[in-house]
Amino acid sequence: MNEAIVEVVDLHKSFGELEVLKGIDMSVRRGEVVCIIGPSGSGKSTLLRCVNFLEEPNAGRIVVNGFEVTDPDVDIDRARRGIGMVFQAFNLFGHLSVLENLTIAQRKVLKRDRAEADAVARKNLEKVGLAEKAGAMPAQLSGGQQQRAAIARALSMDPAVMLFDEPTSALDPELVGDVLSVMRQLAEEGMTMLVVTHEMQFAREVADKVLFMDDGGIVEEGPPAQVIGEPRQQRTKGFLARVLNPTHVPVTGAET
Amino acid sequence: MAMSRRKRAQAFRNAQYAVLVLGIVAVGVLADWDTILQAFFNVDAAARQIPAIFTTALVNTVIYTTLGFGLGLGVGLVLALMKLSSVAPYRWIATVYIEFFRGVPALLVFIALGFGVPLAFNIRFEIYSTAAIALGLVGSAYIAETLRAGIQAVPKGQVEAARSLGMSPGRTNLTVVIPQAFRIILPPLTNELILLTKDSSLIYLLGLTRDEYELAKFGREGLNATNSLTPILLAGLCYLLITIPLGHLSRYLEGRAGRKQEQGLKVTA
Numbered sequence A: 001m002n003e004a005i006v007e008v009v010d011l012h013k014s015f016g017e018l019e020v021l022k023g024i025d026m027s028v029r030r031g032e033v034v035c036i037i038g039p040s041g042s043g044k045s046t047l048l049r050c051v052n053f054l055e056e057p058n059a060g061r062i063v064v065n066g067f068e069v070t071d072p073d074v075d076i077d078r079a080r081r082g083i084g085m086v087f088q089a090f091n092l093f094g095h096l097s098v099l100e101n102l103t104i105a106q107r108k109v110l111k112r113d114r115a116e117a118d119a120v121a122r123k124n125l126e127k128v129g130l131a132e133k134a135g136a137m138p139a140q141l142s143g144g145q146q147q148r149a150a151i152a153r154a155l156s157m158d159p160a161v162m163l164f165d166e167p168t169s170a171l172d173p174e175l176v177g178d179v180l181s182v183m184r185q186l187a188e189e190g191m192t193m194l195v196v197t198h199e200m201q202f203a204r205e206v207a208d209k210v211l212f213m214d215d216g217g218i219v220e221e222g223p224p225a226q227v228i229g230e231p232r233q234q235r236t237k238g239f240l241a242r243v244l245n246p247t248h249v250p251v252t253g254a255e256t
Numbered sequence B: 001m002a003m004s005r006r007k008r009a010q011a012f013r014n015a016q017y018a019v020l021v022l023g024i025v026a027v028g029v030l031a032d033w034d035t036i037l038q039a040f041f042n043v044d045a046a047a048r049q050i051p052a053i054f055t056t057a058l059v060n061t062v063i064y065t066t067l068g069f070g071l072g073l074g075v076g077l078v079l080a081l082m083k084l085s086s087v088a089p090y091r092w093i094a095t096v097y098i099e100f101f102r103g104v105p106a107l108l109v110f111i112a113l114g115f116g117v118p119l120a121f122n123i124r125f126e127i128y129s130t131a132a133i134a135l136g137l138v139g140s141a142y143i144a145e146t147l148r149a150g151i152q153a154v155p156k157g158q159v160e161a162a163r164s165l166g167m168s169p170g171r172t173n174l175t176v177v178i179p180q181a182f183r184i185i186l187p188p189l190t191n192e193l194i195l196l197t198k199d200s201s202l203i204y205l206l207g208l209t210r211d212e213y214e215l216a217k218f219g220r221e222g223l224n225a226t227n228s229l230t231p232i233l234l235a236g237l238c239y240l241l242i243t244i245p246l247g248h249l250s251r252y253l254e255g256r257a258g259r260k261q262e263q264g265l266k267v268t269a
């Protein structure tokens, strides 16, 4: 079996009084695609943000790509170079062109020279189908194009693992497909990916493993055919019923 | 009698023009034009102001304002960073400073600095230092708030994206936050500069030598010398020479920032 790129052990995270993660254990192996599904507020984003230390866990241990990010003495900036992050809101740098968005961290963080950074950036823009948009400003792109540029930006750092936090949730329905197909292609190329998503079809077809989270814990995990196809836990079944067939859910309270 | 909407609008507009014409005629007939022209548009009095009103007064006003604005910008930046600090006492100190200097009249600051401090501590600054410090104190409080608001207006996601790419906090500020905050801050900062230009007139309180005259004092001396309002009008026009271009610049920058913002909002929507 491949080595674990992401290893999370007994992770706890609270915001003030509110305990959001109540002891999470999980791992992502090299080349694996792991999808996290679950209802709103269950702690999916918080888990993902703990993995690259955008949120500071209260307890537990997280090792990513050989860096123990929860170690107070770790060089977190160095650890983050190996962790690509894609946000729901894209977060492209608004004052920089698409190409500059892709080169700025390569040059300032990885100290690549301009020619090399440009070459890497253009290769990745090509990969996400935005080669001709290198000179555009982010505001001139559609949401789907922005998200693909954001993916290319993360890829330009040659990360060992990519984290996606609901990358298509902010997109108009007709733009979702482009972004998903880029992610699909990445998975096929063997990229290690940890993806929070509501796209069940994507999870079913691309994921090696699906985690169902509810109320700060992992309720059920396994291959997608099991977790999405034949869920064992009542809470998973309920969630999937609501997500896959939203119009056929009885109004809560009406069933009693 | 019922009027159509168009007729009513027409009648209302006609009434307004009638009042306007009446007013102009009344002023034309009743005003003492000789006296007014003599007071405001006295060519002899004007001639005596030139060129010193430009070469001394206007130049000094610009110098005092620039010095004050420069100092205000420096102190304001420190205050803004203090207000954004995670160390609470820094925030308190900055808040007290800002509330104090935003709340007290600039006049009081000038009196304190020009007369109070020399008396109490037996020191005397030369005029350019006094002007810079007084204007700097007054300006820094407003500038600090402008800078803080600008820095905070940069979405948190921008910082998170930069940190996720492995940028250090300092690098993030330098390459992502400050350039974007700058665009937001520029228009209100230009307005601060206009306000400070006008506040620089208070320097005349401090007692100036001829070479140190700024526009207000220069106009005042001109009034004494010529017994005419013309020097005051000239001084006023000189202020407009500074403030109107700055105002246009501010609006231009604002329009540009607004368009940027709009595009930015479209992005995050």
Ligand SMILES: Nc1ncnc2c1ncn2[C@@H]1O[C@H](COP(=O)(O)OP(=O)(O)OP(=O)(O)O)[C@@H](O)[C@H]1O
Pocket: A015, A018, A020, A038, A039, A040, A041, A042, A043, A044, A045, A046, A047
């Ligand atoms: N910075 C924060 N401060 C306080 N509470 C927070 C913060 N971030 C998240 N929370 C709370 O933590 C809980 C979990 O949030 P999280 O964003 O991880 O959920 P999620 O599973 O990603 O939900 P969604 O599907 O809506 O994105 C929520 O109740 C949320 O209100």
Ligand SMILES: [Mg+2]
Pocket: A044, A045, A046, A165, A166
């Ligand atoms: Mg979320």
